[in-house]
Amino acid sequence: MRTEQSKTIYLKDYRAPDYLIDETHLTFELFEDHTLVHAQLVMRRNPELSAELPVLSLDGQQLELLRITLDDRELTAADYQLSDSHLTLQPTQASFVIDSTVRIHPESNTALEGLYKSSGMFCTQCEAEGFRKITYYLDRPDVMSKFTTTVSGDKQKYPILLSNGNPIASGSEEGGRHWATWEDPFKKPAYLFALVAGDLWCVEDKFTTLSSREVTLRIYVEPENIDKVQHAMDSLKKSMKWDEEVYGREYDLDIFMIVAVNDFNMGAMENKGLNIFNSSCVLARAETATDAAHQRVEAVVAHEYFHNWSGNRVTCRDWFQLSLKEGFTVFRDAEFSADMNSRTVKRIEDVAYLRTHQFAEDAGPMAHPVRPDAYMEISNFYTLTIYEKGSEVLRMIHTLLGNQAFRKGSDLYFERHDGQAVTCDDFVKAMEDASGIDLTQFKRWYTQAGTPRLAVSEAFDATARTYTLNFTQSCPATPGQSDKLPFVIPVELGLLDARGNDLPLRLQGEAAASGTSRVLSVTEAQQSFTFVDIAEQPLPSLLRGFSAPVKLSFPYDRDQLMFLMQHDSDGFNRWEAGQQLSVQVLQELIGQQQRGEALVLDQRLVTALRSLLQDGRLDQAMVAEMLSLPGEAYLTEISEVADVEAIHGAREFARQQLAEALFEPLWQRYQANREVSKGTPYVAEAEHFARRSLQNIALSYLMLTGKPEVLAATLEQYEACDNMTERLTALAVLVNSPFEAERGKALEAFAEHFKDNALVMDQWFSVQAASTLPGGLQRVQALMQHPAFTLKNPNKVRALIGAFAGQNLVNFHLADGSGYRFLADQVITLNALNPQIASRLLAPLTRWRKYAAARQALMKAELERILASGELSADVYEVVSKSLA
Numbered sequence: 101m102r103t104e105q106s107k108t109i110y111l112k113d114y115r116a117p118d119y120l121i122d123e124t125h126l127t128f129e130l131f132e133d134h135t136l137v138h139a140q141l142v143m144r145r146n147p148e149l150s151a152e153l154p155v156l157s158l159d160g161q162q163l164e165l166l167r168i169t170l171d172d173r174e175l176t177a178a179d180y181q182l183s184d185s186h187l188t189l190q191p192t193q194a195s196f197v198i199d200s201t202v203r204i205h206p207e208s209n210t211a212l213e214g215l216y217k218s219s220g221m222f223c224t225q226c227e228a229e230g231f232r233k234i235t236y237y238l239d240r241p242d243v244m245s246k247f248t249t250t251v252s253g254d255k256q257k258y259p260i261l262l263s264n265g266n267p268i269a270s271g272s273e274e275g276g277r278h279w280a281t282w283e284d285p286f287k288k289p290a291y292l293f294a295l296v297a298g299d300l301w302c303v304e305d306k307f308t309t310l311s312s313r314e315v316t317l318r319i320y321v322e323p324e325n326i327d328k329v330q331h332a333m334d335s336l337k338k339s340m341k342w343d344e345e346v347y348g349r350e351y352d353l354d355i356f357m358i359v360a361v362n363d364f365n366m367g368a369m370e371n372k373g374l375n376i377f378n379s380s381c382v383l384a385r386a387e388t389a390t391d392a393a394h395q396r397v398e399a400v401v402a403h404e405y406f407h408n409w410s411g412n413r414v415t416c417r418d419w420f421q422l423s424l425k426e427g428f429t430v431f432r433d434a435e436f437s438a439d440m441n442s443r444t445v446k447r448i449e450d451v452a453y454l455r456t457h458q459f460a461e462d463a464g465p466m467a468h469p470v471r472p473d474a475y476m477e478i479s480n481f482y483t484l485t486i487y488e489k490g491s492e493v494l495r496m497i498h499t500l501l502g503n504q505a506f507r508k509g510s511d512l513y514f515e516r517h518d519g520q521a522v523t524c525d526d527f528v529k530a531m532e533d534a535s536g537i538d539l540t541q542f543k544r545w546y547t548q549a550g551t552p553r554l555a556v557s558e559a560f561d562a563t564a565r566t567y568t569l570n571f572t573q574s575c576p577a578t579p580g581q582s583d584k585l586p587f588v589i590p591v592e593l594g595l596l597d598a599r600g601n602d603l604p605l606r607l608q609g610e611a612a613a614s615g616t617s618r619v620l621s622v623t624e625a626q627q628s629f630t631f632v633d634i635a636e637q638p639l640p641s642l643l644r645g646f647s648a649p650v651k652l653s654f655p656y657d658r659d660q661l662m663f664l665m666q667h668d669s670d671g672f673n674r675w676e677a678g679q680q681l682s683v684q685v686l687q688e689l690i691g692q693q694q695r696g697e698a699l700v701l702d703q704r705l706v707t708a709l710r711s712l713l714q715d716g717r718l719d720q721a722m723v724a725e726m727l728s729l730p731g732e733a734y735l736t737e738i739s740e741v742a743d744v745e746a747i748h749g750a751r752e753f754a755r756q757q758l759a760e761a762l763f764e765p766l767w768q769r770y771q772a773n774r775e776v777s778k779g780t781p782y783v784a785e786a787e788h789f790a791r792r793s794l795q796n797i798a799l800s801y802l803m804l805t806g807k808p809e810v811l812a813a814t815l816e817q818y819e820a821c822d823n824m825t826e827r828l829t830a831l832a833v834l835v836n837s838p839f840e841a842e843r844g845k846a847l848e849a850f851a852e853h854f855k856d857n858a859l860v861m862d863q864w865f866s867v868q869a870a871s872t873l874p875g876g877l878q879r880v881q882a883l884m885q886h887p888a889f890t891l892k893n894p895n896k897v898r899a900l901i902g903a904f905a906g907q908n909l910v911n912f913h914l915a916d917g918s919g920y921r922f923l924a925d926q927v928i929t930l931n932a933l934n935p936q937i938a939s940r941l942l943a944p945l946t947r948w949r950k951y952a953a954a955r956q957a958l959m960k961a962e963l964e965r966i967l968a969s970g971e972l973s974a975d976v977y978e979v980v981s982k983s984l985a
């Protein structure tokens with residue numbers, strides 16, 4: 101709790117560290133009611149600074165100092181100053197050794213930062229600033245040190261003792277204890293430190309690297325989960341191979357370990373050689389994890405593995421540079437997933453997510469640039485902007501440079517900065533040096549917050565046979581940034597003729613046409629491009645593949661969108677045309693609802709979706725994506741003032757109408773796919789994901805008709821399927837259906853069957869939390885009393901409370917404010933238990949500006965109540981105070 105310390109930290113105040121730590125030797129003695137940490141730090145004055153010796157200020161929080169020596173001299177309280185956050189002392193020589201012993205309490209650490217216990221095992225999470233809760237240290241990423249770590253604990257309770265690097269020694273002690281020593285040969289910042297001790301089993305495998313070194317791979321889990329790690333192991337081996345092939349990056353230690361932990365604030369953590377994962381991002385098998393969960397495991401395993409180079413070998417100089425490692429690594433894992441599965445579907449999913457959630461962040465009170473200038477609590481900056489928009493920035497560099505130059509740039513970056521802590525500027529410099537392309541203006545993507553808008557208009561001149569596209573870019577003001585300079589916006593585009601073929605593209609001034617899909621760089625506030633040799637009025641296909649994270653507008657009419665849906669050679673833009681058509685149709689319905697008129701669905705949407713369903717040649721995953729109407733959260737994001745009831749009513753009306761009008765083709769596709777699923781054992785591969793996704797979205801539409809044959813099919817699928825994807829869909833369909841008896845029975849049977857599987861129970865909570873039937877808040881409150889629920893487990897909080905506030909918009913935004921009151925109560929309770937989770941949970945309340953006056957007042961009142969509720973963590977204080985500002 102540190103409201104009084106909630107000071108803002110600025111990038112402009114960055115200074116190199118006064119002292120360095122060459123070696124760090126740690127010994128942990130683990131006990132049930134406390135842990136002793138001995139730290140020997142071999143330090144010296146930073147040689148790049150003056151010879152003077154300033155005061156040394158070590159970070160440390162919640163530590164009980166038992167003993168400290170400076171070069172073997174025992175220090176007394178007169179020799180140093182202790183505060184809640186620092187230990188300061190005056191070194192007398194340029195090189196010295198500090199030895200300290202502290203007592204800490206992992207057994208009562210509910211914040212899950214530093215060393216803590218989860219399901220009886222010891223584990224750590226040190227990023228960003230958790231190491232200071234383990235020992236006194238220079239806890240900043242530009243202090244890189246060689247670590248050796250000895251862990252000692254009870255042999256029975258903690259047979260497995262792990263840390264970073266390679267194991268070098270182990271032995272037994274008296275009293276039933278044992279110890280192990282690990283040595284990490286690579287210098288690293290403290291945030292990459294890890295320790296694990298527990299009763300764990302592992303699956304082991306081998307990987308032979310490019311240069312024929314053999315690496316041992318181990319995934320450690322609690323014994324009952326040993327049957328759920330094969331998918332993660334396969335994903336790891338694919339990631340290692342992919343990083344060698346695509347980036348030329350090889351693994352560098354003899355052993356690579358992953359440990360699954362049940363209580364974890366984030367998805368996973370890339371600690372050197374010892375990745376620690378939220379169990380939801382490792383465990384997967386057909387019976388207990390959905391297709392989406394399988395894909396998430398593959399992506400997160402890859403992400404953390406890729407950090408070994410983009411993050412660990414080359415790390416961040418300070419936390420303002422977080423996107424240096426996260427944006428780059430998300431881009432790397434997205435490309436990996438695209439290569440392993442369907443590229444277009446992956447892109448569609450990522451863009452839908454970005455536009456719904458990151459664009460909302462960009463438009464809200466916490467909007468910040470990809471490289472922020474200031475923060476109060478760095479944990480609040482593990483955001484969609486740093487990760488997802490950061491990845492889009494990398495994708496644009498890749499688009500502007502082309503694959504070959506980009507690879508040259510990444511090679512240069514890794515070679516030039518191996519073993520260093522660097523900045524986003526260093527990364528861009530490597531890309532410029534390798535490609536010869538000037539990225540000065542492009543770097544505004546790192547420093548300016550907000551989502552740029554790009555308005556496009558056209559002019560066709562039949563006599564001159566020219567076609568001109570006029571671009572106007574702007575970017576709304578964001579906190580602290582009222583005026584923005586033009587961005588470099590790469591716009592990939594094509595021009596379609598009346599038959600839907602791509603025209604050859606030749607810009608005015610060019611000698612000959614080249615290509616049918618090209619990238620134009622829009623760099624000015626207003627800019628026009630003229631194509632020549634255009635005989636007839638073309639239809640533009642703009643921002644193919646979503647080549648820049650902007651809001652593009654072009655005055656398409658609905659017939660043109662239907663044409664693009666059918667003919668665009670770019671798969672992403674076929675989907676995008678469908679989304680734009682749906683948005684137009686839904687916005688029309690929202691207007692009708694607001695004016696109290698009868699709702700009338702534009703039949704063109706029915707026609708467009710019918711032709712997709714009837715075309716057996718199309719990729720089934722694409723058909724499923726195109727059948728999914730834009731979500732309520734996205735419709736909220738693009739509204740000036742979001743009308744919760746009208747959005748929900750309009751979308752549900754459209755779904756109902758589509759279900760009835762398209763019953764026949766949906767039913768056919770459903771039955772055909774269910775037949776194949778019945779006869780095929782579960783496979784976690786793209787083609788199978790595709791079949792199930794179409795089957796499942798068809799079922800969710802079909803159930804809206806309430807026909808008895810659909811109920812029977814749902815129950816058949818629920819009971820007879822062999823995998824969680826089909827089972828959970830059937831459950832969700834029942835939960836949202838009017839069939840009360842069947843719903844209750846299925847929920848009960850599901851909980852009984854899976855009561856011992858925490859991850860499956862998370863899904864059971866989520867399905868109910870997201871049900872938009874009336875009475876949602878009461879259901880969630882009742883579920884909080886369920887024996888499987890606890891506020892101490894972040895996955896449970898996300899599954900129930902997070903899903904309710906984030907996905908169940910009609911119930912969360914009840915006009916009487918009861919949903920807001922409920923969320924604020926949970927935030928207040930969690931603030932004391934786990935500040936990081938409390939602060940993340942708050943996000944829906946911070947979006948009050950999106951709503952009409954009555955809701956604004958209710959939401960603000962709850963934010964005020966949180967602010968007045970007592971001692972707030974820096975995490976919660978920062979988000980609440982900024983969103984009220």
Ligand code: SER
Binds near residue numbers: 227366367403
């Ligand atoms: N650095 C982690 C990750 O994004 C977050 O803890 O992988």
Ligand code: ZN
Binds near residue numbers: 403426
């Ligand atoms: Zn990461």
